[in-house]
Amino acid sequence: MNTYIFIFEVIGTIAFAISGALTGMRREMDIFGIAVLGITTAVGGGMVRDAILGITPVSALIRPEFILIAGATSLLIFPTLINKHIVLNKNLFEKIFLIADSIGLGIFTAYGFLVGFEAGFSEWFLLISVAVITGVGGGVMRDIFALQKPIIFVRHIYATASIAGAIVCYAVNLYFNINWAIVLCFIVVFILRILSAHLDLDLPKAKYYHEFNLK
Secondary structure, three states: OOOHHHHHHHHHHHHHHHHHHEEEEEEEEHHHHHHHHHHHHHHHHHHHHHHOOOOOHHHHHHHOHHHHHHHHHHHOOOOOHHHHHHHHHHHHHHHHHHHHHHHHHHHHHHHHHHHHOOOOOOOHHHHHHHHHHHHHHHHHHHHHHHOOOOOOOOOHOHHHHHHHHHHEEEEEHHOOHHHHHHHHHHHHHHHHHHHHHOOOOOOOOOHHHHHHOOO
């Protein structure tokens, strides 16, 4: 495996594992639950991607080092002092979660595109779709396991940032090469995600709770 790509994937795995573990800590899960959330966030999207592309067994089970990295990362931030200091400080929690989740989203959107491309697919819609699924899939699983609304449906520019990055990745790859494409994809996703959070930008929402007495 290309060392550059391996390091890229490791960084994404650690970042997403941190966001998953933090979510588990906030939901007051035990150490096993925190580890599961960290692992799920890190490899969940990739497992769905592989199933769609017909890559079986899925790569996370063939290359368990990424599951081990995600699990170890989750356990490293579990100790009580770290747990208490981060979770009880709302601003610190939000900053760490945002940065980690944005890094993971950017890296895995780009990596998802790369996997589809290297598998021999060239259809633009397929490549963009698997890139986005890889980027957001683990986070959706994390939020569902944590019994909360998935971030991609309610907060900031999330899946939209992943879609934008995937489109940039496809376009750049057409005229330059895949290495430039995945780097620019990551940059676009990361910047859009951070800016949307900083500026508190959200997509338009339907707000009819009072009219329909929904809870």
